[in-house]
Amino acid sequence: MTISEYIKKVPKAELHLHIEGSFEPELMFEIAQRNKVAIPYENVEAVKKAYQFGNLQDFLDIYYAGANVLLHEQDFYDLTMAYFKHCAEENIVHAEIMFDPQTHTKRGVEFSTVINGIQRAREDAEKNHGISSLLIMSYLRHLTEEDAFETLQQSLPYKHLIKMVGLDSSEKGNPPSKFQKVFEASVKEGYIPVAHAGEEGPAEYIWEALDVLKVARIDHGNNCLTDSKLVERLVAEKMALTVCPLSNTALRNVDDIKNHPVKKMLDLGLKVTVNSDDPAYFRGYLTQNYLACIEALDLSMEEVKLLVRNSFEYSFLPENVKENWISKL
Ligand SMILES: Nc1ncnc2[nH]cnc12
Numbered sequence: 590m591t592i593s594e595y596i597k598k599v600p601k602a603e604l605h606l607h608i609e610g611s612f613e614p615e616l617m618f619e620i621a622q623r624n625k626v627a628i629p630y631e632n633v634e635a636v637k638k639a640y641q642f643g644n645l646q647d648f649l650d651i652y653y654a655g656a657n658v659l660l661h662e663q664d665f666y667d668l669t670m671a672y673f674k675h676c677a678e679e680n681i682v683h684a685e686i687m688f689d690p691q692t693h694t695k696r697g698v699e700f701s702t703v704i705n706g707i708q709r710a711r712e713d714a715e716k717n718h719g720i721s722s723l724l725i726m727s728y729l730r731h732l733t734e735e736d737a738f739e740t741l742q743q744s745l746p747y748k749h750l751i752k753m754v755g756l757d758s759s760e761k762g763n764p765p766s767k768f769q770k771v772f773e774a775s776v777k778e779g780y781i782p783v784a785h786a787g788e789e790g791p792a793e794y795i796w797e798a799l800d801v802l803k804v805a806r807i808d809h810g811n812n813c814l815t816d817s818k819l820v821e822r823l824v825a826e827k828m829a830l831t832v833c834p835l836s837n838t839a840l841r842n843v844d845d846i847k848n849h850p851v852k853k854m855l856d857l858g859l860k861v862t863v864n865s866d867d868p869a870y871f872r873g874y875l876t877q878n879y880l881a882c883i884e885a886l887d888l889s890m891e892e893v894k895l896l897v898r899n900s901f902e903y904s905f906l907p908e909n910v911k912e913n914w915i916s917k918l
């Protein structure tokens with residue numbers, strides 16, 4: 590079996606996926622029409638053309654605009670179910686999914702509307718496709734900590750449905766330390782902390798995510814490579830990084846996939862996983878991210894197997910479930 594055939598068929602987990610970033614233009618148009626919400630594009634082709642980004646903020650502006658059409662529980666169900674259908678096609682058997690409540694509550698959509706739609710899709714995906722999932726409630730870092738506290742409060746009736754809290758949106762100028770108190774409060778409520786760090790921001794933000802937010806996993810983390818002491822620590826602590834190759838090239842954090850550091854990160858002993866981030870915007874779901882790296886970086890079968898194994902090992906699945914999947918690789 591070739592490496593490409595292997596990665597298409599093998600059971601995989603995805604640990605870094607924004608559900609709002611899986612919003613395909615076709616579904617966006619369908620929901621916009623259903624909800625009678627105007628969108629600034631004439632057709633699906635025009636939307637796809639607009640997906641050219643110079644940096645993270647360029648992308649975020651378009652990503653938040655796209656989410657504006659999501660109003661009802663059924664919209665969140667359809668969005669989430671569309672992602673799970675991709676999972677079923679690619680043999681993604683477990684997904685740890687981020688959602689951004691503030692993107693919706695800021696527009697007057699209730700927290701309950703968002704989570705009930707997502708939850709119903711999770712249940713159907715488990716029942717109909719055998720796909721397990723966990724939810725990461727992500728705070729938007731361009732907003733205030735007080736705002737994040739409000740979101741934490743709104744989440745409490747649904748605590749049993751949410752496993753982790755995360756931190757995303759505009760990184761530069763919004764260091765992890767801005768959210769120290771709300772992360773402490775979130776951990777007290779039983780949520781596991783993770784955070785985007787070192788995507789566009791400096792290595793210093795990764796130190797803060799570790800020392801101040803006490804995260805159990807780093808989302809992206811690429812910029813650790815500028816700081817050898819930090820790399821040493823991440824390796825020593827077996828701290829997983831959820832790396833997103835096609836996101837990095839789409840947002841110009843890496844100039845060419847041929848220069849992507851994922852192989853180097855593996856060589857250094859970092860606990861790397863491969864993920865899609867916002868697949869509808871970056872033109873590639875999980876398998877495509879693996880294939881791009883296999884082709885451009887000439888990854889070996891051993892390296893690819895390690896990446897897949899890491900996707901289960903550094904998930905937040907129960908240990909026995911992890912082991913069961915790993916035994917099948
Ligand atoms: N790649 C990314 N970085 C930060 N925030 C995000 N929200 C959705 N995708 C993101």
Ligand SMILES: [Zn+2]
Pocket residue numbers: 605607757785808866
């Ligand atoms: Zn992300």
